[in-house]
Amino acid sequence: xxxxxxxxxxxxxxxxxxxLLALFPLTGSTFYIQLGAKILIMxxxxxSLDLLVGHTGLVSFGHAAYFGLAAYAxxxxxxxxxxxxxxxxxxLAMGIAAFAALVIGxxxxxxxxxxxxxxxxxxxxxxxxxxxxxxxxxxxxxxxxYVRPELTIAGFKPLDLESPLQFYYFVLxxxxxxxxxxxxxxxxxxxxxxxxxxxxxxxxxxxGFPIFGYxxxxxxxxxxxxxxxxxxxxxQFGFVNPDIxxxxxxxxxxxxxxxxxxGRLHGAVLGALAYVLLQEILSAxxxxxxxxxxxxxxxxxxxxxxxxxxxxxxxxxxxxxxxRQSYRHPNANSVNRx
Amino acid sequence: MFYLIQLLNAVQYGLLLFLLSxxxxxxxxxxxxxxxxxxSFYMVGAxxxxxxxxxxxxxxxxxxxxxxxxxxxxGLLETTIIRRLYRRDHLYQVLITFGLILIxxxxxxxxxxxxxxxxxxxxxxxxxxxxxDTLSYPVYRLFVTAVCLIxxxxxxxxxxxxxxxxxxxxxxxxxxxxxxxxxxVPLLFAWVFAAGTALAGFAGAVAAPISSVFPGMGNQILxxxxxxxxxxxxxSINGAMIASLAIxxxxxxxKVIAAEYSAIAVYLxxxxxLLWRPQGIANRA
Numbered sequence: 001x002x003x004x005x006x007x008x009x010x011x012x013x014x015x016x017x018x019x020l021l022a023l024f025p026l027t028g029s030t031f032y033i034q035l036g037a038k039i040l041i042m043x044x045x046x047x048s049l050d051l052l053v054g055h056t057g058l059v060s061f062g063h064a065a066y067f068g069l070a071a072y073a074x075x076x077x078x079x080x081x082x083x084x085x086x087x088x089x090x091x092l093a094m095g096i097a098a099f100a101a102l103v104i105g106x107x108x109x110x111x112x113x114x115x116x117x118x119x120x121x122x123x124x125x126x127x128x129x130x131x132x133x134x135x136x137x138x139x140x141x142x143x144x145x146y147v148r149p150e151l152t153i154a155g156f157k158p159l160d161l162e163s164p165l166q167f168y169y170f171v172l173x174x175x176x177x178x179x180x181x182x183x184x185x186x187x188x189x190x191x192x193x194x195x196x197x198x199x200x201x202x203x204x205x206x207x208g209f210p211i212f213g214y215x216x217x218x219x220x221x222x223x224x225x226x227x228x229x230x231x232x233x234x235x236q237f238g239f240v241n242p243d244i245x246x247x248x249x250x251x252x253x254x255x256x257x258x259x260x261x262x263g264r265l266h267g268a269v270l271g272a273l274a275y276v277l278l279q280e281i282l283s284a285x286x287x288x289x290x291x292x293x294x295x296x297x298x299x300x301x302x303x304x305x306x307x308x309x310x311x312x313x314x315x316x317x318x319x320x321x322x323x324r325q326s327y328r329h330p331n332a333n334s335v336n337r338x
Numbered sequence: 339m340f341y342l343i344q345l346l347n348a349v350q351y352g353l354l355l356f357l358l359s360x361x362x363x364x365x366x367x368x369x370x371x372x373x374x375x376x377x378s379f380y381m382v383g384a385x386x387x388x389x390x391x392x393x394x395x396x397x398x399x400x401x402x403x404x405x406x407x408x409x410x411x412x413g414l415l416e417t418t419i420i421r422r423l424y425r426r427d428h429l430y431q432v433l434i435t436f437g438l439i440l441i442x443x444x445x446x447x448x449x450x451x452x453x454x455x456x457x458x459x460x461x462x463x464x465x466x467x468x469x470x471d472t473l474s475y476p477v478y479r480l481f482v483t484a485v486c487l488i489x490x491x492x493x494x495x496x497x498x499x500x501x502x503x504x505x506x507x508x509x510x511x512x513x514x515x516x517x518x519x520x521x522x523v524p525l526l527f528a529w530v531f532a533a534g535t536a537l538a539g540f541a542g543a544v545a546a547p548i549s550s551v552f553p554g555m556g557n558q559i560l561x562x563x564x565x566x567x568x569x570x571x572x573x574s575i576n577g578a579m580i581a582s583l584a585i586x587x588x589x590x591x592x593k594v595i596a597a598e599y600s601a602i603a604v605y606l607x608x609x610x611x612l613l614w615r616p617q618g619i620a621n622r623a
Contacts, residue, residue, distance in 0.1 A: 059429045107609050110616040114372050114428050114572065118564040119612065122605055125561045129601035247557070251436040258433055294448055300440030307433045308422060 009266045017266075021172055025165050033164045034236070039276045040171045041232045044178050046256040046268035048225035053254065054262030055186060056218050057198030058109075061117045062124025063226055063253050065104070066097040068245025070227030071234035072131065073097075075143040083150035086161075090149075094227040100127075101223025102216065109215045112201075121247055132242040142241025145234060161235060171232055175269075178225060182265055185221070194218055255303055261313030270314045278302065339469050344590050350479050352586025353486035357541040358559060359566040359578045360493060361534030367510045367573025369527050371423050374435035375415075377560025378442035379535040383408050383542030384551045385450055388457050397460040401543045408539025413532035420531060421524070439557065446553065454552040482544055489540070490579070497575060506530060510573050562589075565604055569611045571618020580619060 009017075021040075025033045045067055052058040070093035077092065078084040108119045131137045148161045151170070159166045185191045193214055196204045205211050234240050243249070252275065260271020281287055283295035291298070306313075362376045386404035391397045415438070423431045458464075459478045466474035497503040505526055508516040517523045542556075549555065566585055570577025585604055592603030611619065 053429065059432065061432060107612050110612055111568075114366065115568055115616070117372060117428060117432055118568050119608070122561060122565050122568070122608060126602055126605035130599075133601055134598045247561070251433075254429070254433055254436070258429070262429075294444050296440045297444035297448070300437040300444065303437030303440065304419065304434050307430050307437065308419070311426075311430060 014266075018176070022169075025168055030164050033168050035276070035280065037164070037168045037171050037236055038233075039273050040168070040175045041229050041236065042256060042276055043269040043272035044171075044175055044232070045226055045229035045253055046260065046272045047175075047178055047182060047265065048222045048229065049253045050257045050262055050265070050268040051182060051185075051218060051222045051225070053257055054264070054267070055191070055198065056194045056215065058215065058219070059117050059254075060108075060120045060219075060222075061247065061250050061254065062104075062108075062120035062122075063222070064245045064247065064249035065124035065127045066101055066223040066226035067230035067233070067249065067253075068131070068240070068242075069100050069127065070094060070097040070230035071240045071244055072137050072143070073227075074149070074231050074234045075145050075240045076137065078145050078147070078149065081146060083147045086149045086151045090228070090231055093231045094224045097227025097230065098220050098224035101220045105216045105219035105223070109212060109219060121250070124245060124250060125247060128242055128245050128247070131245065137240070137242075140242055142239055144239045146238070148235050148238070167236065174228065174232070178228070179265060179269075186265075190214070190217070258307060258311070259313050267313055274314060339473050343469070343473060343475055344594055346475060346479065346483070348586040348590035349583065350483045350486070350586075351589060352583040353483060353490065354541055354545055355559075355563060355566055355585060356490055356579055356582035357486055358538050359563040359570070359582055360490075360575055361537040362563050363567045363570065363572055363574065363578045364506070364510070365531055365534045366567070368506060368513075368530055369420075369424055370513075371420060371531075372428055372431050372435070373420070373531075373534075374432060374560065375438040375442065376535070376538055376563065377556030377558075378439050379408050379412065379538035379556070380542040380559055381446065381551075381556030382411065382442065383539030384457075384546040384549070384555060385446060385542075386539065387543035387546045388455050388551045389450070391457060397458070397547070401540070404543045405536050405540045409532050409536035412535025412539075413528055415535075416528045416531040421527070424527070442556070443553065450551075452553050454550055456550045457546040459547045478547060482548065485544055486541075489537075493537075494575070562604060565608045567618075569608055569618060571621035574618065574620035577618050577620025 021036075024036055028036070045063075048066075049060065049063045052060050052063070073093040073096045074084070074089055077089055104120075104123045108116060108123060111119050132140050137143055148167070151157065151159050151161060159170050161167045161170060186194070193204065193209055196209070197211060197214060201211060230244065233244065256271035256275045257268055258271070259274050260269065261267035279295065279299065282298045283292050285292040288295070288298075358376065358380060362373065365371055365373050365376070383404055386407055387397070387400045390400035390403055394400060394403075419434065419438070423434060459476075463478045463481050466476045467480075468474040495503075497506055505516065505521045508519070508521060509523065509526055509530075513523065562585060566578060566581045569584065570579070570581035584607060588603045588607045589600060592600035595603075
């Protein structure tokens with residue numbers, strides 16, 4: 001299945017991808033810039049889930065909970081007609097998501113395998129019903145965020161998040177930071193321990209690794225990063241409702257991870273790209289006609305076919321080329337780092 | 339009197355959950371497949387009951403026909419898709435059955451629209467037993483309780499007293515050895531899956547007059563069933579029974595004490611059980 005050492009793209013390819021992403025807004029209209037930002041946000045979300053599913057072997061089916069909690073956090077703490085401060089609200093929203101992951105992780109990480117899938121789903125659904133049934137977050141109608149948060153450094157505003165173009169670059173910078181952070185984590189001893197847990201938990205335990213601590217740690221990191229994605233999504237769309245932490249959202253995230261090829265950082269990004277584009281195409285009346293209203297039918301069928309026929313996803317296509325390279329230099333990764 | 343009524347409701351809801359979760363837990367215990375689409379069969383059963391009752395004008399005809407149709411759909415799905423999942427990772431099982439949910443929900447939306455539809459209670463059972471001047475209890479709920487009890491008893495009898503049940507239990511504890519002793523495993527799997535889905539469809543049909551039929555009804559109850567399976571322990575019929583009744587009670591009590599937060603009560607019970615016995619009450623660690 002997924003390789004022990006995470007397959008990463010060579011720098012040249014990453015650089016090309018980066019240039020393409022940075023130049024993308026020059027080509028499109030506002031609509032495409034917003035679509036691009038949505039893809040980048042979903043990429044952060046998929047990356048955070050892949051950290052659990054692909055790298056640690058923890059199949060969480062409740063990842064939308066942390067995404068949604070951070071989104072709600074922004075909506076609840078934003079002043080009504082003024083811009084909130086990014087420096088204040090972003091860490092707070094991510095902190096809330098991380099704290100929820102800590103508490104929920106404490107319970108769910110006692111289980112493994114299929115129990116884990118069901119229990120993560122159940123806890124996420126508990127949060128869903130809290131927001132859906134009570135007036136805490138506006139009930140099933142949700143809440144609006146009228147003004148996007150403001151990014152200021154000592155009175156100076158480097159990026160105006162109200163502008164779709166500048167918001168796109170804000171999200172792109174954060175995606176690069178998350179990508180770099182995850183690459184760092186996965187190549188550090190902590191990340192190798194996670195791979196060990198995925199491959200053989202019993203052995204890791206008998207060697208003396210505190211498995212529960214490692215799992216809880218990675219669960220909290222993944223929760224915080226999902227929170228980052230949720231915060232950005234709330235910024236972009238300007239409203240939150242219980243659907244953003246419903247299980248369909250968790251399923252979507254899993255789909256992106258599989259579609260892109262799990263256990264590969266670039267896979268999660270490709271998966272988000274492919275999924276959002278597919279959804280746009282399948283739900284566009286201009287392309288599929290009156291069937292657009294029922295896009296979930298086509299999406300459901302696609303999910304079934306892809307999961308049955310291409311379990312390695314799009315990212316798997318790159319593997320052969322990348323493997324060949326690593327045969328030439330068995331320690332290519334570690335040499336590069338020094 | 340008020341508490342007696344709540345208790346009756348709790349038992350009725352718990353037994354209904356048992357019909358659903360026993361199928362879910364057996365499918366997982368025997369085939370190792372986590373079937374998210376199980377709730378969809380509950381929905382299919384309910385919508386079939388609604389549609390057939392309108393078509394034939396007879397609810398009593400709608401229940402058996404609907405159940406047979408869900409049995410057929412279950413068998414068809416097993417032979418075309420689910421069969422390919424037995425050796426696959428849980429992740430792919432989750433994803434594929436998640437895809438199936440989307441398909442079922444969208445088909446429901448195309449065929450029946452997104453409105454809530456009521457199903458009329460059949461004529462003979464459409465009255466209530468008065469307890470006091472203000473409190474009474476609908477007979478149909480008692481009927482559902484009785485039907486669920488009979489079905490549960492039948493299920494116990496099949497699993498613990500018949501040859502087929504013996505094979506199911508053998509498959510549940512060790513697939514390979516059961517196969518080497520001459521059990522036709524692919525056939526057994528197909529029947530267990532189809533029977534599990536038929537049970538879910540039957541539960542949906544019987545419950546339709548109480549709950550009415552609405553979009554997403556299958557998903558809502560599926561997650562509660564997951565909680566039941568987690569608490570009861572995977573593969574355990576006894577565990578599913580105890581857990582179903584416990585959840586029925588927790589949900590009803592929650593609704594009485596704090597209606598807005600009633601959904602949380604169920605999950606709190608699960609969290610406590612996870613602390614105490616992560617493998618479920620019926621399974622030893």
